[in-house]
Amino acid sequence: MTLTSNVEVEVYMEDLNVTDDESDGEEYVASTMDKTIWDPFLNDLVQGEVEWPDISYDDAEWTFSNEETEKGDNIGQIFGDQYLVHNPRIPWNKMEPHLGEKYESPEQFKLCLTNYAVANGYQLRFAKCDRSRILVRCGKKSDENKCPFRCWASWMGNELTWQVKSLEKKHVCARKYSLGSLITPGWIANHYLNELIRNPKTKVKEMKADFLQNYSLKLSRGQCERARALAFTLIDGKLTDHYARIWDYGNEVLRSNPGRTVEIGVDVNPDAKYFKRIYICLKALKEGWLKGCRKVIDLDGCFLKGKVKGELIAAIGRDGNNQIYPIAWAVVNVENKDNWKWFIELLQSDIETVEGNGVTLISDQHKGLLEAVKEVMPHAEHRQCACHICANFYKHFSGEIYKTLFWEAAMSTTDQQFKNNMEKMKELNNDAYDDLMKRNPKTWCRAYFATDRACEAVENGVSESFNSAIVGARGKPLITMLEEIRLHVMERFDAMKRSTNSWKTVVAPKILIKMKKWHKNMRNWMVIPSGPLLEVRNGYEGYMVDLASWTCTCGLWFLSGLPCVHACAAINHTHQNLLDYEGHNARTCKNEKVVPPPKEKKPPGRPKKPHSDEAPSKRPTTSGGRGGRRPTRERGGRGSSVGRSGGRGGRSLIDEIFDSPTENEVINMFDNFEEDVFRAEMERGESSHMMQFPESQFDEGVPITQDDGVPETQFDVENANWEDQSHVVGGIAIIVPIIREKFNPRKPSG
Known part of the structure; x- marks a missing residue:
């Protein structure tokens, strides 16, 4: 058309x-x-x-005509059968009519005349324009000194071609700037x-x-x-073309992006089916969120600005740099409970969660959204945006003091701190206190948020930012809008990926800025150590920090996953690196799955021992010398031990064990020590000097004792992570759990 x-x-x-x-x-x-x-x-x-x-004109259909011009057709006498053919590809301001020139249609001829008039400022008019002929003159009919320009064109008699039959190109008129209806x-x-x-x-x-x-x-x-x-x-x-081809668009997305989710819904009426909603979640977005983002999702909707009204609802995550991470979006006819429930059900399937376990949702106070979340994700933590609550609260209780007290209460990280701030609100205005308490503080106060999400946000600002970024696309027709949103997300991800290549640290830049701010403020806090715990004080305010478990009694470290200002002071006091206490959510990671090297396996059989004729340099360094005092254990003391100092310069076996870089060297020391002990006892006949442990004592939960009946230690043999239980001999059984702890250090999870 x-x-x-x-x-x-x-x-x-x-x-x-x-x-x-x-x-x-x-x-x-x-x-x-x-x-x-x-x-x-x-x-x-x-x-x-x-x-x-x-060019568009209101003319009737064009037909063929063999009638000649008013002054006759003289082009055959000039050109014969060789006529000039109009070239529509030349620049528009270079076009002009020529006698005998052929055109494909009258529309092409009119376009040439219009371009010719605009380029030169000629006020051309169509004196005659019907189904078979066009007569063009220059100037108005009322002009006294008429311009001599005249052009006559009509169909050729023997072919489907429009041709200029008569032309007078001379102009005597002045340039015109308003060409009237000629410009369509x-x-x-x-x-x-x-x-x-x-x-x-x-x-x-x-x-x-x-x-x-x-x-x-x-x-x-x-x-x-x-x-x-x-x-x-x-x-x-056309608007109707967009909605008519929405099924084709959905099929194209399914074809070009395997693993994605696209669902289209319609309203069925007796006369026809009408568009209702469409949901889109691309594979790369949901996989990236599952593998690299915190389990926090912001839900929000915004109005469309085109001719057909509706709403765009979206689920937005937060990346390690606390920036926008789109997950899924949908276009619906209206924001209500039914559409939100449909959207959340599809989202729950894409993010692979059951009833919202382990997921935090942040949204405004839309009634349909709140009810849909309760039905679809009853176990999800649902936070309400504190900005929306503050705006609604401010409508009834205006004043900066109310706004200040509200945000102090919302930012409270402990229950007692929240109660203290709310008491101030109650003293100011009891009605304001009651209004806030009715809004369920557990949904907008930090003190009651889940502590395993590494997110202390009380607002859904990322959703508002996303809505603002696509405000231009929201004024477009349906398919164009969906395509521009997809392109916007694609360009953003590419830009973010390239920007990470310039990062100088393993911690995201926005997180590092926050940590530098806290690191600057930590100088106002005094640290008082007490063993593994540290007390951090500033005047009458004090908090306890446990670096081993990554906790602070202020609650912010556990809530955000980042060391608070009190933890920063404690870390600095102990001369440790602050970046070692950053959670994994704020660190960079590989794009692909990291494949660890293969585990080192112990070869079968006993380790090879050097012969006596080998050079000393070829002997294992862990075997020690043969000279000096043989290993003995004296009776009569709990502090007695089995050890060897000969050939070690006074160093004990335990010292060498903890200085050994690999586990295989430790095993070699066990073997050499065992062999030396038995050889010495057999030669001297002093086997009674060895500690004798009944086999029953190696059962689970049975204490190991010395020959004087005093328990030395107690451990679980089955769960002690033994490589080979044949090494559990003599006094070595007491040392092995310590060695295993050295090679398997336990660190608190981030």
């Missing part, structure tokens, strides 16, 4: 409700991205048979299309100024408004 009717354009403007008085200061709401204009798939999808217009909305839209693509918010005044400067044309406000409306129709496609 060709958009060539002026009447259609007028009706379109009436539908837009645009008047001359209103359009002066309006801004057309459209995306500043506009990456979908030249997308072959999208253009074919939404535009169908729509053609780019050249189609011509203006075609010449100004690229500018509107670059800047969709171009105003009518700016449009008129551009045409006066670049084309020497004075356009009316109505001409600019109709042309702009037609241009946006051509850019975005």
